[in-house]
Amino acid sequence: MVEKAVDEVGLAGHIIEREVLFKITDALKGVNADLTNIIIEIPALRRGSGEKITATMSFNIIGLTRKDKEEAFNRIIKVADETGCAITYVTKHE
Numbered sequence: 001m002v003e004k005a006v007d008e009v010g011l012a013g014h015i016i017e018r019e020v021l022f023k024i025t026d027a028l029k030g031v032n033a034d035l036t037n038i039i040i041e042i043p044a045l046r047r048g049s050g051e052k053i054t055a056t057m058s059f060n061i062i063g064l065t066r067k068d069k070e071e072a073f074n075r076i077i078k079v080a081d082e083t084g085c086a087i088t089y090v091t092k093h094e
Helices: 020-027 066-083
Strands: 005-013 033-041 055-063 086-093
Touching (some): 005 066, 020 066, 055 066, 066 086
Antiparallel strands (some): 005 055, 005 086
16 A cells, blocks of 8 residues: 655735635645645734724645646646745655
8 A cells, every 4th residue: 555645834924815725725726636634814903993904814735646736736826826826845754
């Protein structure tokens, strides 16, 4: 049995307003990879002020091969670019 490798990724930007999670879901169609441990954090103190607020999102990419994970990550980079989000960190585990 092949052990699944995991890459942890962090994003920052207008995650909710720009529907980033839905766009990533669409982008990963046809790739043998998925996301786990998805966490979206929205600042609470300025939420009611009417200001646009940067949220953060983190998740793990799982796939059976390094190629699957890299393809998923490349598609996520494209979504981040298209939505004006920044990739804040990438942690690779073998």
